[in-house]
Amino acid sequence: MNTNFQAQHLFNSSSTDRRLGVLAKHIDPTSSMANTDHSSSTAIISASPTSHPAGGSVFSHVVQAPEDPILGVTVAYNKDPSPVKLNLGVGAYRTEEGKPLVLNVVRHAEQQLVNDRSRVKEYLPIVGLADFNKLSAKLILGADSPAIRENRVTTVQCLSGTGSLRVGGEFLARHYHERSIYIPLPTWGNHPKVFTLAGLSVKTYRYYDPKTRGLDFQGLLEDLGSAPSGAVVLLHACAHNPTGVDPTPQQWEQIRQLMRSKALLPFFDSAYQGFASGSLDTDAQSVRMFVADGGECLVAQSYAKNMGLYGERVGALSIVCRAADVASRVESQLKLVIRPMYSNPPIHGASIVATILKDRNLFHEWTIELKAMAERIISMRKQLFDALRTRGTPGDWSHIIKQIGMFTFTGLNKEQVAFMTKEYHIYMTSDGRISMAGLSSRTVPHLADAIHAAVTRFS
Ligand SMILES: Cc1ncc(COP(=O)(O)O)c(C=O)c1O
Known part of the structure; x- marks a missing residue:
């Protein structure tokens, strides 16, 4: 295990820390997750920039890059003219009617913002909107968090979440003594790319056991137990993507004890707070458990899923330190990471979030809509499970109702997935991950028929 995802450096300036990583080997272009198969070589940076032939393009040597493994599923889906096609690839919420959803509370907040003629479009500070930052920390760490009280x-x-991970990764690469970051196997496919290009050395720890379709807790403890002291560990705060498998509170406690005993640094990725259980507090428990012991950690938050603000790109990075003066110096260095990257963040999405978080009524309205989204997903799990049982589909499908959050890691293999796409126009990543949020009562029977046929044919 502990596969090392090293970037191959295209060139290194001897005087500057100039990173142009070539992630040529480790990404399977059709899987949603990090892959250890180093044989699947997929060049994403062209071989050699040569001088251009007369009249030709200076970019003629540029090779065609592969589609993003997750977003590429949507590209293929969009090209399919079938009326029964179904996109279960992308992790975006859909209504029962299969439509994207703008939350009512977001519409209300936007209306308030538009009506406020005193609002201007000036640049935000490098660190963004102050209210948004304070309220985001409170949301994930808890309103009564001693860490917040003690500054x-x-x-x-x-x-959004991606940017928060990237800024956190770059900060660690510059200022933290240990360059290794351990990510779960499997994990969201963008994790290894984000951290490698941030300048960290990516390794994996065992997480999922295909035999039980549950957590490989022993493997996880062994791998983290043998990680070098001080290594960074990426933890999904809840609703692990792609597996939908989370540790129990007791297992989290064991993970915490092990990590603290080895001085491993937790980096939480919280992309689904409130989306997993329907409760913002329950889904933040893992993070709060680590912060409660007084130790340090990083947390990347995304409002893409839980407020449906996908395209607004709203997120936050919090770094919890042991002392206020350290936190203040850390912030000064985060500014040096952000300023040359994108100068300062956009204002609109963060203003929507801040408006909702600071108004008691809007906040309440949000929690109700969030719970409704989470419950619809949970009900899709139940309906799919029942539909497979009714059809007598071979296999134990109880993991569909045991897993949590947006995705089900079905256990379907590449061949079965390809069959379902070809014969049933159902689109998903090749690792068999399906977005439950893309399903509806109307489409469950079609999916169940497809799974039944695939499993019966290729077992
Ligand atoms: C585990 C995980 N982390 C982070 C993200 C980042 O999402 P965004 O950048 O859209 O907030 C996602 C999105 O799918 C995710 O699943």
């Missing part, structure tokens, strides 16, 4: 937390607004 030991620095929070900066970033470009």
